[in-house]
Amino acid sequence: MALQNLPLDLILTTENQPRKTFYAESLDELAASIKERGVLEPIVVRPVSGTGSQGGAPRDGKFEIVMGERRYRASKIAGLTHIPAVVREMSDEDAAADALLENFQREDLNAVEKARAIQGLLQFMSWEKVSKTLGVSETTLRRSLELLELPSNIQAELISRPGQGEGAFNEGHARALIALNDDPATQARLAGKVKQEKMNIPDLEKVIGAIKQFPQKKEAFLRVPINVTEQMLKSLGVREERKKPYKAQTAEQHMKAIEKSAATLSELLDSRVVEFLDSQQMNQLLSTTATLTREMEDFNKTVRDAVQNKDYSFxxxxxxxxxxxxxxxxxxxxxxxxxxxxxxxxxxxxxxxxxxxxxxxxxxxxxxxxxxxxxxxxxxxxxxxxxxxxxxxxxxxxxx
Ligand code: SF4
Structure with a gap:
């Protein structure tokens, strides 16, 4: 191991770098700090030779970055010609594992990059060793790797602009979309809906659950806002319930419940409320009353048919x-x-x-x-x- 001041021209980046995105703004900040105070922590490199695993230009006499690619890039922006570097002799496997580990432990690595780092480490280590090295359970490792099963456009949402704050698209949203891995088109539309409606994760999960349960209504769920989705689910749930055999012994309770609810509803149907509704509430009211009217009409028709077709004595x-x-x-x-x-x-x-x-x-x-x-x-x-x-x-x- 030797600390040297190496020319930047002799330094090569590595294919095993898990970080695929370097935000320009963040690099500029680091470059400004390097200009003022220099590179405080040396990067770690290893001597390389030949043409590398992917072929290409000869690498004899050059060094490959094991740790510190951000510092290397920022030094270039800062106009440095040399950078302090610790030179270590390392095998390809050790270098890759060290690079992945060093990056994994940085908090600013996004979820997809972390998953890729884990995937990379698993090429050199057993599940058990990766789990011990990173201090996380194998279940956590598997959950992280699941993100890589998402289509590239959804992964890109996390890589290019990981969302911050309520409603922004983030890892939780991406994780919820895994349930629709067999339907990438719907995943993409839902990702757009999350951003457009600033939808939180539980609401997204609700929409996904609705699509799974009632696939014939998918288009409607993709178009309507979450409050309408909830109403639709309620109504569809009731209809599903009605497909089950009716228990005759509950008829008396049922009638009591109808009469009680009818009295409550009758009190609530105070038309003066329309004077106080905004457009969204009015939309909601229209949707609710339309559903209620349709259900009442169906129910009335059934009652009248029963009266016409059966002798009820009175x-x-x-x-x-x-x-x-x-x-x-x-x-x-x-x-x-x-x-x-x-x-x-x-x-x-x-x-x-x-x-x-x-x-x-x-x-x-x-x-x-x-x-x-x-x-x-x-x-x-x-x-x-x-x-x-x-x-x-x-x-x-x-x-x-
Ligand atoms: S017999 Fe009955 S059904 Fe026929 S026209 Fe007269 S009222 Fe109508």
Missing amino acids: REVYIHCPLCGRVELVGSVRCSVCWTILRRCYDCGNYDRAFEKCGVSGAAVYINEAESPKDYSKSYKCPDYKPKFDAQAVKLKMAA
Whole structure:
């Protein structure tokens, strides 16, 4: 080992340098310090000869950097011609291992460079030795190496501009994207979304989880903001739950819950709130009410179909006037309060709902007209109208 003042011209960089990115700003700062105070810590080099492992120009009489490439580069910027260097005779393996180790221990190495350093060390050492040398578990080593399985464009996000602060793309985001290694296009779009929406890691994980669980909705998850994603997940989760067998013994609890929630919702639907919403909140409200309306319509239709198709003893005798809500007997010609036509093909035992036609005459009666007849509709004065359920019989049954 000898300390020498070597000409910079005789010094070569090494292929085993794990740091692939040297930030110009940081090098300039170091160069300014070197100009003022010189190189305080000598670099470490080793004599080389031949043409090197990759071929190329002869290297006889030259030295390869083992540690200190940043200082070497900054010295060049500072205009130095010589640099203090410790010259050591070392094998290729030892030099590579020392270079990787020295760099690994520097805090400013980014996550991908660290992973590459570990990968490099594993060429010369066992997993156990690398783990002991670096003072980290083998699990940590494996987790670090996983970053190298990401597509190069995602790795580049960490190398070129590692994110700082909330919402910036950083190692945690990259690590979350590993779950989508089979879909690089989606990874790239999500990386863009993270930067655009300043998305934090748990939110990104939520979107990735949503894409994994409901791949048919991927496009929507990639486009909507996180709050809408959460609403969609809730709604999709409920639908998934509904695919499971319904437990009849919970019907009573279910009804109680519906009534309680309906009362709460009714209180919440205070339209004055719109005066206090900003555009994002209004967007959210529109999305929520649209979903709610759609679900209510589906639910109402199911309830009405059930009433029409099954004898519930009491309910089928009556019909609610669609205009004023007055309850009348099925088959009543008009509502006794607002005079809306209530005798409908829809409630007639002769109506064929599957083919939307009258079962007696065979004439088409489309569902809209069957449900909401007008003055000119046939059902209004139809002599063949036959209430689906025998109101009189039920009334007698109830009276008994
Ligand atoms: S009300 Fe008259 S037209 Fe309508 S389905 Fe019944 S029988 Fe046919």
